[in-house]
Amino acid sequence: MTLWLAVPLALLLLVIVLVMSSSIHFHFRLCRIGKDDRIEFDIKALFGLVKFHYELPKLIYEGIARGVRVKLEESGIAPVTREADSVERIDDETLRDWRDKLKEALQATQGLKRWMKNLLSHVRITRLDWSTDFSLGDAAYTATATGALSGLKWGLVGWISRYVRLQRSPRMFVVPVFRDDELCFSTEAVCTGKLPVSSVFYAGIQLLWRVIRVKGGLSRWIRLLKNKS
Structure with missing residues (x-):
């Protein structure tokens, strides 16, 4: 009896150790060429056993009053596979x-x-690449804006590095396109990174403790989660 009990417990302990030592990997890509937009976000966990893919193939601005209309495509490989497309207005x-x-x-x-x-x-963050090609229709204005845009991008990277850890130097590119009397803009940003499962587990326990310490906090969070749609 002792052996039959020890083997499952040992296997369970091994699974827990493997899960806690793994990481959640994510990949984000934003691309805009002319009027075509695309945003992709991938999540992989448990050594690739759990996968989710989110994609925004359309971002349509419909004016100040109506806002932005987006189409979300979602797919995944998990214990419960789910595929859903939805169109929402922000x-x-x-x-x-x-x-x-x-x-x-x-x-x-x-x-x-x-x-x-x-x-x-x-x-x-294991990779952060961001390239931008643009033209303001005037060579002088384009050259001046190149330095300003480059400074803005590096400033944004500096702000991000205050909160997350960059394991590799980001690659920022700003390429001026000297085309007279023609406006053009294209950009592509790619970011990959990971988050240890152990950190997520510990953060979940901390969050629950912080919620419980607030009077009525748990019930308010339950209400928020029910009304997330």
Whole structure:
């Protein structure tokens, strides 16, 4: 009996160790060429046994009042495979709803901002490439804007590096296209990284503890999760 009990426990312990020693890998790609936009986001976990792919093949701006219409394509390989496409509109009402939910989450959690910073500090960025080609229709204006855009991009990278760890120097490219009387713009950003499962597990326990310490925090979070749509 002791041996039959020890073997399953040993296997269970081995699985737990393997899971906790693994990482969640992610890949993000944003591409805009002319009027064509595409955003892709991939997540892999448990040594590739769990995979999710999210894609935004369309971003259509419909004016200030109607906002932006997006099409989301989702697919995955997991214990439960799910495939779904949806079209949503992001307008002023959507942004106000997001703001209200964020405010509710902050009030229902003790130190949510600090918790988020601690979690992001464990993110490792293994690749960050961002190239941009553009023309303002005038050679002088294009040359001047090249330096400003390059500084803006490096400033953004510096701000990101305050929260996550860059394991490799980013590659930033700004290429001026000298075309008279012709406006053009194209950009592509690729970011890959990983987050240890152990850090996610520990952060989940911390989040639950921070929520419980706030009066009514757990019930407010349950309500937020039910109304996430």
